[in-house]
Amino acid sequence: MELGIAGRTAIVCAASKGLGRGCAMALAREGVNLVIAARGAEALEATATQLRGLTNAGITAIQADVTTEAGRAAVLAACPNPDILVTNAGGPPPGEFTQFSLDDWRAAVENNMITPIALIGAVVQGMMNRGFGRIINITSYSVRMPIGSLELSNGARAGLTGAVSALARRAAPYNVTINNLLPGPFDTDRIRSNWAKAAEVSGRSMEDVARDGVKSIPARRLGTPEEFGATAAFLCSQHAGFITAQNILLDGGAYPGTM
Numbered sequence: 001m002e003l004g005i006a007g008r009t010a011i012v013c014a015a016s017k018g019l020g021r022g023c024a025m026a027l028a029r030e031g032v033n034l035v036i037a038a039r040g041a042e043a044l045e046a047t048a049t050q051l052r053g054l055t056n057a058g059i060t061a062i063q064a065d066v067t068t069e070a071g072r073a074a075v076l077a078a079c080p081n082p083d084i085l086v087t088n089a090g091g092p093p094p095g096e097f098t099q100f101s102l103d104d105w106r107a108a109v110e111n112n113m114i115t116p117i118a119l120i121g122a123v124v125q126g127m128m129n130r131g132f133g134r135i136i137n138i139t140s141y142s143v144r145m146p147i148g149s150l151e152l153s154n155g156a157r158a159g160l161t162g163a164v165s166a167l168a169r170r171a172a173p174y175n176v177t178i179n180n181l182l183p184g185p186f187d188t189d190r191i192r193s194n195w196a197k198a199a200e201v202s203g204r205s206m207e208d209v210a211r212d213g214v215k216s217i218p219a220r221r222l223g224t225p226e227e228f229g230a231t232a233a234f235l236c237s238q239h240a241g242f243i244t245a246q247n248i249l250l251d252g253g254a255y256p257g258t259m
């Protein structure tokens with residue numbers, strides 16, 4: 001399917017690895033000009049090189065921590081008027097409610113709620129003025145189904161979901177959509193570090209934790225960053241203008257509810 005977004009410009013945050021990288025790869029294949037950001041130079045440059053191999057569109061890599069004001073300013077300076085914004089950052093550390101200090105909660109809210117809010121705030125009016133915009137927040141299935149071992153994530157991401165809900169309706173008349181993509185378990189570094197922590201806490205081996213984790217997914221496998229990126233690219237397409245204010249689960253059937 002022709003997605004109709006060749007020549008558009010996109011910011012993809014936290015895109016040197018994992019799900020952000022999957023989004024960048026899918027958008028590059030559609031001919032979208034990309035500004036990608038991550039903190040570590042090596043993986044960022046490697047991903048930028050791969051992206052340049054996929055497309056003649058412009059690929060700009062910004063080494064930046066998007067959870068800082070300076071990092072966001074650097075990204076926005078490279079692309080002040082994006083047509084597409086994919087917000088993303090590393091997830092908060094695992095653990096249970098009472099283990100965390102207020103500073104831990106503040107950090108999670110800063111990284112996974114305030115950061116996307118700041119980026120959206122910087123670009124959404126321009127998108128509305130130009131009559132096209134696609135905003136995707138990478139959040140988590142923890143928004144739909146609390147994860148007992150990831151309580152910082154449960155809270156901060158649900159806060160973001162609430163924060164953009166009315167804005168999505170306000171932006172809709174201008175062909176600007178805002179959707180949240182909720183990954184279940186995907187095959188990235190993040191899930192491996194979560195499994196490692198779960199193994200440490202429970203005294204089980206990482207292989208056991210991983211096997212049980214995969215067994216609990218009806219699809220009996222992890223999702224791939226390519227699948228995630230393809231969904232994101234469709235939501236960014238010209239065909240997806242009627243899909244907004246949605247929380248879209250990609251979890252291989254793991255969410256146990258009917259709706």
Ligand code: NAP
Pocket residue numbers: 013014015016017018019020037038039040041043064065066067088089090091092138139140141182183184185186187188189190191
């Ligand atoms: P990942 O494989 O660990 O990749 C994280 C990417 O984000 C890397 O490119 C990393 O590069 C970059 N990054 C992290 N913090 C950053 C920051 N402050 N500024 C800029 N870039 C940053 O993780 P992932 O699995 O793709 O996860 C992406 C998001 O989805 C996370 O918030 C995660 O919690 C959430 N999620 C993932 C899963 C899953 O199963 N994978 C499930 C639910 C939710 P640098 O470290 O070099 O900056």
